[in-house]
Structures are given as C-alpha cells and as structure tokens.
Amino acid sequence: MNIHEYQAREILERFGLPVPKAGVASTPAEARAVAEELGGKVVVKAQVHAGGRGKAGGVKLVSGPDEAEQAAAGMLGTNLVTHQTGPQGVPVHKVMVAEATDIADELYLSIIVDGDLGVPVVIASTEGGMDIEEVADKTPELLFRVAADPLMGLSPYHARDIASMLNVPVAARRATAALISNLYRVFVESDCSLVEINPLVITKDDEVIALDAKINIEDDALFRHRDLAALHDPTQEDELELRAGKADLAYVKLDGGRVGCMVNGAGLAMATMDITKWAGANPANFLDIGGSADEGRIEEAFKIIVSDSDVEIILVNLFAGIARSDIVAQGIVNAAKETGTKLPMVVAMRGTNAEEGRTILNESGLDITSAQDLAGAAEVLRDKLSSHKGGAQ
Numbered sequence: 001m002n003i004h005e006y007q008a009r010e011i012l013e014r015f016g017l018p019v020p021k022a023g024v025a026s027t028p029a030e031a032r033a034v035a036e037e038l039g040g041k042v043v044v045k046a047q048v049h050a051g052g053r054g055k056a057g058g059v060k061l062v063s064g065p066d067e068a069e070q071a072a073a074g075m076l077g078t079n080l081v082t083h084q085t086g087p088q089g090v091p092v093h094k095v096m097v098a099e100a101t102d103i104a105d106e107l108y109l110s111i112i113v114d115g116d117l118g119v120p121v122v123i124a125s126t127e128g129g130m131d132i133e134e135v136a137d138k139t140p141e142l143l144f145r146v147a148a149d150p151l152m153g154l155s156p157y158h159a160r161d162i163a164s165m166l167n168v169p170v171a172a173r174r175a176t177a178a179l180i181s182n183l184y185r186v187f188v189e190s191d192c193s194l195v196e197i198n199p200l201v202i203t204k205d206d207e208v209i210a211l212d213a214k215i216n217i218e219d220d221a222l223f224r225h226r227d228l229a230a231l232h233d234p235t236q237e238d239e240l241e242l243r244a245g246k247a248d249l250a251y252v253k254l255d256g257g258r259v260g261c262m263v264n265g266a267g268l269a270m271a272t273m274d275i276t277k278w279a280g281a282n283p284a285n286f287l288d289i290g291g292s293a294d295e296g297r298i299e300e301a302f303k304i305i306v307s308d309s310d311v312e313i314i315l316v317n318l319f320a321g322i323a324r325s326d327i328v329a330q331g332i333v334n335a336a337k338e339t340g341t342k343l344p345m346v347v348a349m350r351g352t353n354a355e356e357g358r359t360i361l362n363e364s365g366l367d368i369t370s371a372q373d374l375a376g377a378a379e380v381l382r383d384k385l386s387s388h389k390g391g392a393q
Ligand code: GDP
Pocket: 043, 045, 050, 051, 052, 053, 054, 055, 059, 061, 099, 100, 101, 102, 103, 106, 128, 129, 130, 198, 199, 211, 212
C-alpha cells in the first residue's frame, strides 16, 4: 500500500529523522495559513501517489503566503500527470506546505527487499533528485547497495560506510549515519516494502535532511498496523483495480495490450499471458476469479474486464475445480447481456461441468468461440486477432 508524502514524512519524524517543518492543506486558504506559520520561503507540493512531481509542476518553491496560496490554488482540484502516472494523471486533493531548504547537495537513499538475496538492501547514490532508474542505467557505478542481515539488522558500521560512500561532509557524517539507522528501523518496524528518500539533502550549513519521503507498506502486514492501514487513500488508485478489490477479485491492468484475460488461479494467469503473447498479442489486463467463484462475482469480474477500454477481445481460460464451468458460463452470459458488449470471446473450459458450461455459452447467441484447451484457444485467438481491427500486434 502506497501512502502520501505528508504521511510518510510524519512517520520519519516519529522515528527521529530530520525532515523539514511542514503542514498539510486541502484549500488555498489553509495553504496560506501554513505558510504564514512557517514564515519565509516555502515549497508547495502536490500530494499524489506518484513521483516525478518536480518536473510536472507539482512542486513549487515560493516566497511567502501569497504565492503559497496561489500555487496551492493551481494544484488543488486538478489532476497531476507525471511520468509515473497514466495520461489521465491522479487527482490532487491535498498539498503539503514545507519550509524551503537551502540545498547544497542532493543524494539518494532507499531500502527495499531484495528478492534474490531475500534480505533488506539499502541503496544509496550521490546522484539524488533524479530518476534512480536512469542512474542505474547510465552510471551504475554511482549506485551503492548494502545488504542488511534480517536478524542482526543494519549494523552501525554499515550505516557509517554508506554515509562515507555518499561523500557527505565530515560535519554531517554522524547525523547521516544515524538517519540511515533510523530509516532501517522505519522499514522493519512499519513492515515496509519500500522506503525512499529522494532527495536526501545536505544543506549549505552541512545539515542532513530528508526532503522527500516515499513509503510503501506491505499489504499482507497491514492487519498488524491499524494506524497505517487507516492512511489508505482510494482516490489515488485505479478505479477498476479498486472495484475488483472490493469484490475480492485480483485484477491487474497491463499497459499496451488488447486482450482481456479472465482466469482462475495465478499460475493459469501466467500461462494465459504467455499464450496470448504467443498468439501475437499482448494482454490488456488479467483478472483472477479465484477458486470458489459464484455467479455474482463472475458477473462483476466480466463487467470489470469490459470496462477496460483497451480490451478488444476477451480470453477466458478456466480450469474448473471448485469453481464450476456452468456457473462461470452463466455469469459471463448474464454480464455480457446486461452490458450489451459486442466484444468477441474465446473460451477454454476444462474440469467440473465443462460440457454444461460450453452448452450454456454456445446457446447464448453471443460471439463466443469455444476451444478445447489452451493451445486451441491460442489458435482461435490468433485467427480472431488477425481478422479484428489492425491485425496482430
Ligand atoms: P518528486 O519530483 O515528486 O520526487 O518531488 P521532490 O519532493 O523530490 O521534489 C523535486 C525537486 O524539487 C527536488 O529534487 C528539489 O530539487 C526540489 N525541491 C524540493 N523541495 C525543495 C526545497 O525546499 N528547496 C529547494 N531549493 N528545492 C526543493
């Protein structure tokens, strides 16, 4: 689960990390009030679940309350589009107003779980303030990685090592090492999957400050962090993914595809995406209906898939065990009739009541082609795609 910068900033502050003084505002007048209280120059920052705000006009350095109010008015109520959002952007409902910092140097610091090593890894770079993917791509020698021991934690000498690799001025070394140790505590104690400070800045007075804060909390750990779970902001999420979550369906939107995939089981989802690619197309999404799906949930699943405007053809791949083919078929037919969709469908059903399921589909009068198995479905998909809009991708 992603949270906002102002929320992450508060967590960092609670763990003793140096952060700029700041307040959050939902209206331009509130932004002015925060700026008045802080005094002097401030930065106004759009609060959205996306990075790259600086380049997109979502971070404005201003001279005082008047300009802070104006900057907030320009952001609140708009959708901010950054390189990390889709073309529609994400809505700005809040801004954070922070005291402005005099920056001497921008560094990068993050902690993630390294899937290969199976341990938390601290990533640091002297190249802060820019896209870390770009640094990793173009100047990987400027990126340092230090693995922590999950039982022993991050030792103080590791923290000092990272501070020295970051070339922080001697006067700021001790504070930087402490910040790194505290950030590790944030990561572990809040069950984070990511904490990222970009930029971590050194000020003209050799102070170290976390100027930006991004925290992702591991979904599966939220049950033991009621306070963190309450920070969830559904306005920042993809509408269809949210709707699927409510129906207890796993829906994942994928970029650049045209095939909507409905499956049961994660392994089958992977195989279905492979077969889609093999047929010459890309999946637009996949939706996992899970094991014990009832007709109502199948209907909702189908409606979610047809609501994705990228979908031109639907591939249903079902290995029915507990989920019965006839129930899935009936759910699909109900939803297709209700939504009036004209999208062609390719359906492969095996297992429990597969024959009954196929009969329901064949007698529905909808544009449905049944296939015996996955390979058969791929063949049909390939034919359909080449006769449908623009041909195979
Ligand atoms: P992001 O673009 O969404 O990652 O937003 P950031 O919070 O990282 O801000 C983007 C950039 O704005 C930073 O890399 C800084 O260069 C600049 N910036 C942010 N806050 C301040 C500030 O207090 N003072 C100065 N001088 N620049 C700032």
